[in-house]
Amino acid sequence: MISIIGSGQVGSAVAFLCGSEGLDDIVLVNRDEKKAIGEALDISNAVPSNSTMSIKGTGDYSQIINSDVIIVTASIGTHQASRSDIMLDQSMLIRDIARKIQTFAPSAKVLMVTNPVDVMTYLVQKEGKLGSKNVLGVASSLDSARLRYYLSKHFGVSQAQIHDALVLGEHDDSMVPVFSHAKLGNTPVNDLLNEKQRSHITSDVRNYWKSLRNYKGSSVFGIAKNTYDIICAMIQNKSFDVCASVLLDGQYGLDDVCMGVPVTITKDGIVQINEVALTGEEKQQLQKSAGIIQKNIARAQEFLKSSR
Ligand SMILES: NC(=O)c1ccc[n+]([C@@H]2O[C@H](COP(=O)([O-])OP(=O)(O)OC[C@H]3O[C@@H](n4cnc5c(N)ncnc54)[C@H](O)[C@@H]3O)[C@@H](O)[C@H]2O)c1
Numbered sequence: 001m002i003s004i005i006g007s008g009q010v011g012s013a014v015a016f017l018c019g020s021e022g023l024d025d026i027v028l029v030n031r032d033e034k035k036a037i038g039e040a041l042d043i044s045n046a047v048p049s050n051s052t053m054s055i056k057g058t059g060d061y062s063q064i065i066n067s068d069v070i071i072v073t074a075s076i077g078t079h080q081a082s083r084s085d086i087m088l089d090q091s092m093l094i095r096d097i098a099r100k101i102q103t104f105a106p107s108a109k110v111l112m113v114t115n116p117v118d119v120m121t122y123l124v125q126k127e128g129k130l131g132s133k134n135v136l137g138v139a140s141s142l143d144s145a146r147l148r149y150y151l152s153k154h155f156g157v158s159q160a161q162i163h164d165a166l167v168l169g170e171h172d173d174s175m176v177p178v179f180s181h182a183k184l185g186n187t188p189v190n191d192l193l194n195e196k197q198r199s200h201i202t203s204d205v206r207n208y209w210k211s212l213r214n215y216k217g218s219s220v221f222g223i224a225k226n227t228y229d230i231i232c233a234m235i236q237n238k239s240f241d242v243c244a245s246v247l248l249d250g251q252y253g254l255d256d257v258c259m260g261v262p263v264t265i266t267k268d269g270i271v272q273i274n275e276v277a278l279t280g281e282e283k284q285q286l287q288k289s290a291g292i293i294q295k296n297i298a299r300a301q302e303f304l305k306s307s308r
Contacts, residue, residue, distance in 0.1 A: 003064040006074030013224035019043040022051030033059030083116040098128030137245030139171035140260025169289030237267040
């Protein structure tokens, strides 16, 4: 069973993808119960006619009992200048949700989408006392797709011709596009790009959400599909390699921080954290990114301590 906490734009798009494929039973939980019921009613008509799955909307958290996978997309609102600008209020919300997950579905796999996603991924597992292998944040696969997009634009080729475009680190201004891995066909992109071009593409990838905001609110379909791919792998127990925010325990020389790195997932959650070779500069950027996330985690934890 799949539970989606927060049936706003992203949550209902994830539910639509799961429902339209008849993936599994779905429970949509929203603070505004009517919204959850409405989305469930709408998506019910997109379920394949030969599917036995059910979909319901509710405001009652006890309905998440029996969840195999829980997706958290609940949010108090929209950030403006940076994803961290509503971090403290989001922390309170996520602590409350973490406790509900601990009460009703403590062994479910949890996919965190709510921003700032790296800090929220850390908090949900600590505050909910959930196993680190069971919790991941979805974002760096989206950032990696954005790098692939900009590289394809730069070279004037289809996205299919760009391989191994990885973005690691924070899902915000310090994210690290790993140019040393990306290829155009079989050619390393580093053989084709100069420093100025790399810096330009890095800035475009980091600011993708701001560009999007000029035209529509924020990412809905991009993040929904990236989340859906992970849900599919877990529900169907396929081994899937993806970049996601997970708790590091020495990997990349980093400890006690959640950030985007390559991982292998199955129905058992994160079965492996994969370390890819990085250049000296990329390593330095990743350390800097980790430091920024750790400072934000400390600030959020301090705030939560003072508002128990
Ligand atoms: N990780 C990523 O790459 C990525 C990409 C896009 C959006 N996001 C984030 O995802 C989150 C959701 O975005 P959205 O556009 O769907 O927002 P939204 O405002 O459309 O939806 C949020 C929903 O959460 C509900 N909610 C609030 N508190 C709740 C609670 N305690 N329990 C249940 N539901 C609750 C609200 O009623 C609302 O319907 C935001 O934090 C956004 O920044 C992350």
